[in-house]
Amino acid sequence: MKVAVIGAGWAGCAAAWALKSQGHAPTVFESARHIGGRARRIYSPKLQRELDNGQHILLGAYTQTLGLLRELGLDESTRLHRQELDIVAAQGDFRLRNRALPAPWHLLAGLLSAQGIGWRQKLKLARFCRWLETQRWRAPDGLTVLQLLDRHGQDADLIRLFWQPLCVAAMNTPIEQACAQLFAHVLRDSLGGPRQASQPLIPLTDLGRLWCEPALHELDVHLGHRVQSLQLTKDGVDVDSQPFDAAILACPPPQARRLLSTLPSTAHSEQLLADLDAMQYVPIATLYLDLNQPWNLPHPMLMLHDVTGSAGQWLFDHSALKPDGRETLLAIVVSDAIRLQALPREQAIAAIVEQIRSQTQRFGPMPTVRNTELIIEKRATFAAVPGLRRPSVTTAWPALRLAGDWTNTGYPGVLEGAVRSGLQAAHSLGTTT
Template sequence: MSDAGASDPNAVPATPESEPEPEPEAPPPAEEDNGHRAVSVGIIGAGWAGLAAASDLCDAGIEVTVYEASHTPGGRARRVDNHSNASVRPMDNGQHLMLGAYTQTLALMRRLGQNPDKLLRRIPLTLQALDGRFRLHAPRMNAPWHGVMALATAQGLGVGDRLKAIIGMARLRQRSWAVDNTHTVADLMRSLGQTPRSMQLLWEPLCLAALNTPATQASAVIFARVLRDSLDGATENSDLLIPRTDLSALWADAAVKRCNMRYGVKVQKLHLIEGGVAVETVTAEGVDYVGHDAVIVATPPSATRRMLADMQDVDYLLEQLNAFQYLPIATLNVRFASPVRLPLPMMMLHENPARQHLGQWVFDRGALLGLPPVNGEFTIVVSAREQLISLSREEVINGLLAQLGEQWAARSAKPLPAIAAYELFVDKRATFAAVRGLARPGVASPWERIMFAGDWTDTGYPSVLEGAVRSGVKAAQKTLSRLQ
């Protein structure tokens, strides 16, 4: 569940050929009160990875400058301007769901003075279909019994389906969640004896929610790691955490107050200079170079590849960055003309691609944001459906609204209220595909003073917000160790 935007925020305007480019300079001699030059780190990208790195560096007393092509912090999890009246509150570029196992994200929020208990709606793991065909609920029991009981009492699965699911998870746990790294999630579930019905109602939806990658393509290793962290740790690790505020307000707004922010600045290239790295930016005024002691590149692989293309001895790294494949996410926000609420804050939708019913989840935005009863707002999410790319916006919207109406009618004799407004966000390259065998770079680059951060680095997690935060924290730690 991710961000939207048809244009590339890192696209660089052409540089006028008539203007000579200035030479990169060494880091500027910024001074602290004691007369010593302050250590300067530039961070490219104000997404969750870049701002997590910035926060840790600020804690260490580093002077941090963040370059961000847009004008709002948060990257693919940020607030967007609402011009459609599809909500009475600020909207996001995508609906995000977190887990209680996202320990580093929760710790970062607390360090920034943001209270997760107030800003996130925490509910025990509950998966319930809007049309009533399926329900799974994890009781408050110690691991692994909360998972066992959730599977044993799942409604919509037969006795054989439930028994095989319990046995399959027990086998994984006995193996310490180690799986064949050549397997997809579909391969893994077949090897564990899972039934077609449990695949359709349970494992495939979970795989899409966790990895934003279809089970027939998704890495079994990454999926097993997510299952381990959520089902085999503390009971609260499997809780669902749903934001009660816009995503920038969750913690990004607090993080940027501590940094020197340069919004609307597109970074074109990096240059190695004596004692550090120069950031080359292009603006309407022309080319500019700013020197830093170190730089953390916290942009998507495609933008990172462009910035490094002129560096020497980078063929292998560029091949890694070029190997990433991307999958779309669509988010439809719907505001109703009269009050309406879902039975739960988040519910499952059943897909029917032939009818353009592509939604997998629906969120009760009105309930989550604490809107007055007069406001009914739902958010429908579509993950990893490449069919989105070939459909017009009208086809996507009509298909999702029809799907919502039909599955609502299956559980309620009262029809949905009339729709007052809606807004569709589609990001055709929302997340990388977490496929098997994907070689992901670490945070350390081949150059001493350049580090990487992003959910695409080798975090062990899929393209999720916790992976972004973990990579940012690790990149900050590596930067500090190299600056010593």
Template structure:
């Protein structure tokens, strides 16, 4: 016990700057604060959350996108518990059920793994028996190979190798891949998709549970984590953009400000790193300049308060709209529907009003929703995620310079795998890895 107290006392003498208040940055800061480090978080925006944050529009509290959490997101859920978030309050948790119109439904019964997956796949609705067996066969092949490919290929190529019928691809593989990787099948990494399936459908029964947030994405975790950090002597600076990071004899300096830090965790998005000036040459990953990115568009539609979907979340196959969320189930905003369109596509050629009207028409034709809405808004994240392509070389959290670390859903992590797509879980895992690396480095 005395040894632990001595370590904490030593760490209390250190200070670390975290650049970026998204899920990766706020996680790294919370981990460091819990270990006794004096942390300062610098966020350029007014709200925390990064690419998963609250947006105020004409008096409505919205999100800049819809992000689904699953039971397999153990990193996120453990960090939320650590900072004091009650998962039973902030999530609507339900056993996995994927409903994609027209007529497809995959639900895993409350049975021990892997029986829950086998029966769920075998009795999936909206598929012919040949399609069901093709789906079961593909999953069995992936499980038998321990979810590992000899060589990473695109999802479309993998589906072709597994002889997956086109109808099955349209109802299951297409919406699942785009939702998980935010990358078209023709470009998406099959290995990363298998990693997601390994931890969700291939994991424990509870790992495939769907957790629908009942709070905006800033209140869900980053805002509570910020309070956790401040209660431990840390600082959260909003609307504070860091443009320069300098290495001097005493430590690290930001924007030529007088405060000196013992280490820096850069949790800016990969495309944001290009604008950051760091005095240490070649410390930022060169390969990021060659990366491409994928958008996410969210169309908010306010119907009459009596309008309600059959489920909190519905998918649409072969349509402009991909996933439809009823925020009346989760956010007590009756009649407010959020429609998500992930990855690149023809929708990018439409003006915002044209896109909203096209989505309204689709929902009217496919889900029998009214043709009239009282309010509509389109929110576009043009570089919401990196394009998750086969064999993508991702940087480690640790850089070539001691005391300068990276955090973000784009990193490979300390193990060097980089096995998750650009998700909240990927961001949190990276933030935890960066914090653990800094703690080890400072304790040497």
């Protein structure tokens, strides 16, 4: 079967790999000159080195992504730094870490020993998690995360110290707007899963080499080819006038919409286009700091307090990830970066550098910053708000599938959602032929 995969982000790469594994012949079209989409390697002329377009982390719960690495014969331990869940505030006023015990004791023991919150708050947290579990991780329809937390007695400090940073990191949507049901799914598959599921995995290689480039190796890949037209035929679909048995649209919603809008209109297509139009997007910023010497912080990942709404939320020290400790790179992540985006760049950078200095004083002075690179991805993810209608991978057109983090994955806009949708799209084609 000849299948066109339109877009070589993580969804498209997963789809192409799965199609090849099933014995089909995928042809990948990617409009950019590189693969990876929103999770890709870039070159920074300012820092004169390769970076990612944004600091990413994976979770142990990303089972299908990790499964892909295994299928590709890629060694997880050299590509990803896996650690116990350990949420440490840089300022030292909060810490929650899982203990090396079987589930659910890992979490319970972690909760009981959490620093920075009192016994009452620990109890409230534990009760809320238990309630979610008894509800099979289903939240009432239409609620935001903040509304759900309020209903379950999570007080202002608990929200500020724990829930708010967790929500914005997982959903890239502010807590007062984020969909409670999607957040519950994230909690189910991470905190509610086996101990390994909640472990963060920080990439040790760039995002291209992590698995996408090996997956597309030896496949028919057309970089710099922006697909312009789809035409349904009696045998399948023509993609820019080339005949295929089927096509997987693994491009973001606006581009998928543009391609789909050229097909004959039906009730299904009208609804689909309206659903794609309704999606809103939220930026994520990553500030890279190149230091004049490695810092060697005791934790590769530290939580920052963001009091202005435009400051850093997580700090990654790459020297703490390298065995020789000689790396000089820091990455600071700002999810929901709408406010930061509105600031003059130099002002935003200076404010974050000052934030890092003031919140990390207990680790000694930060080495001198040699150079900076601020990357703002304007449409990093869709806004994961309640009531969003997300299309399924299959469509009313037998020869067309959709794939991407924005399809109905049950997750917010994350890597694992992209991968799952790509695999599902490929497998559904495999089973219909």
